[in-house]
Amino acid sequence: MKKYFKFQLILLVLASVFILSCNNNDDGPDFPEGSTESVNLWVQDSMKRYYYWADQMPAKPDYHLPVKDFFKSLLSSQDRFSFAVDTQDPSSYPRSVRNMYGFDYAVVQLPNGNVATTVKLVMKNSPAFNSGLERGMMITKINGKAITAANAEELTSAIKDQTVIELRVGQWKNNAVAGEKNITVYYGYSFEQPLESKIFEKNGKKTGYLYIYDFPDGMTPALNQKFAAFKTAGVQELILDLRYNYGGSVSSAAALCSLIPQAISPSSPFIIYKGNKNGGEVKRTFAEQIAYDPNALDFNSIRSNALNLNKVYVLTSNSTASASEIVINNLKPYMQVIQVGDVTLGKDMAGFMVEDKRKPKKISWQLHPVIYKVFNANGEGAYSNGISPQIAAGEYASLPLLPLGDSEETLISSALNNIYSKSAGKNALDQSVKILFQSDTPSAAIGK
Incomplete structure (x- = not known):
């Protein structure tokens, strides 16, 4: 069972958690161990080392603030996503x-x-x-x-x-x-969400549809199984439904990407991470990124079921974020990506969890800072305002909303119309329907 309420928005760039301990800052203030001020000093030292906008942090923060407020006082005005939680206080976790x-x-x-x-x-x-x-x-x-x-x-x-x-x-x-x-x-927990697939056929052309709720580590066997079925069925077109996908493991996203285009190899570049002066620039190939998930299938095993397409359709909304946006952006150097729906959230960043791993642990807080900006093999990124679709389509143009996977559902039908008749379909974007509020707004999603 996976507790989604904890880390749904985190991109797990590394397989292991960085081990940090409370640093003694010879040049800074000295506080009693266990005090709020000493915890805040650890937070500051950690953020100086890893935070993407470390050079924008205040030089003289107020160490007497409660830890959560202190953490927020260090954040850049450009940062919508970093957050901190106290593992001893369930109320500190993001709620939605x-x-x-x-x-x-x-x-x-x-x-x-x-x-x-x-x-x-x-x-x-x-x-x-x-x-x-x-x-x-x-x-x-x-x-x-x-x-x-x-x-x-x-x-x-x-x-x-x-x-x-x-x-x-x-x-x-x-x-x-x-x-x-x-x-x-x-109130309660939700179990790990299954991949849902379907095959549409018209005039002898088969289109595979795959709904992916998120990208947990360890999902490569399930992805491999779905694509094996698509390949056996002779699928010629593919629709990825990422409309509600907040992200997750970059390694799982890389595995998905490796199953779609033609002519990629283990050494084909997949992603570029750019951090602060300490993090520098890190480049990873498809095989390298997939391997960061210890439970993943290897690149060659995955590629044996690749569809080898030159085009893919991706359904998106304002809730499409992080690893989902990486799928869209990082496939573009290798194939045509036709995005259908709405503008994505715009999380062009990645991070990993920072915590005290000393035994016994002396600090119960976990930090989830933005650490890297992410780019594709061509160095393209910087989509903090979201990635815009080629085919704009409003999910609420027709009520009631149909089940995901239904060929008449608004976003799916827009993609299918483009595949089979080269049109986006009628009334796919109904300007007269106005979205007033959505329960999965960015502020609700990141718990700020």
Whole structure:
């Protein structure tokens, strides 16, 4: 079982955690061991060594601040993603509707001016899933309160401070919510999410579809199995659905990338990491990056099931981040990447966890700082504002939302229309539907 609520947004660049101890700073202040100030000094020393924007950190921070506030005081104004947690305090971990209950929703304004709230994601084997919640359902009330554009954010924040929520839900029929009922969802863990695949066929051309929720370490056997099935079936086109994928292991992302294009070898360059003056520049090939996952299949084993395509379609949203964006950007030197959907989140950075590994441990805090900017084999990166799609398509252009994998679902149909008829489909981007709020906003995702 994997506890997603802890490290869902972390890119595990290295397989092992850096071992740090509380440094004695001969040139800085001296604080009693175990004091808040001594912990803050360790935080500062660690950040000076690894943090991408270390040269922007304040020269004289306030060591008397609570640790979390002190950590935030060191961050660059450009940094949306670094965070710190106290392993002895569960409340310090990032909280979101998704990582607590296993679902997400969007509040949209319809062409007639009415406001509706639709469930867009329900994780398999999650508390929400086990309560009967389904993608496409409409939520009319949360804990007895009707959802409006004005209170959506407040209601979402309140959910994150509770351990049980009551939802009033129904089905979307004839432009209205029908068959309403109450669903109770309890806080709990969500199991590791399975890869979901499908094969579409038209006029003798087969298109593989693969939904990937995230990139955990150790997923190469599952990826290899899916692509073996695609290859056996004679798949000629591929759609990757990364619309809700926050990222994860860069090694797993590299394994996925190795299964798609033509003419790559173990020595083909995959990624460039650029850090501060201490981290410098690090370049890794496909084989090198995959090997950082100790449970991964080797490059040659993976390549035996490669589809050898010259083009791939990737479905994206504002929740597509980190390793998912690396897949998009780092495939571009080797093939045509046709992005369908919305602009991605814009996390062009990577990091690893920094903690005290002394025995016994003296500091319970874990730091998750941005350490590297990431670039592809051609040196292309710098997408902090997100990666824009070639085919703009709005997921909420048509309600109710259809199941992921349905050929008529808005983003999938936009890709399939381009594959089979060279068009993006009609009304794929309905400007009259306005997104007012989404429960998986960047601030909710990173816990800042």
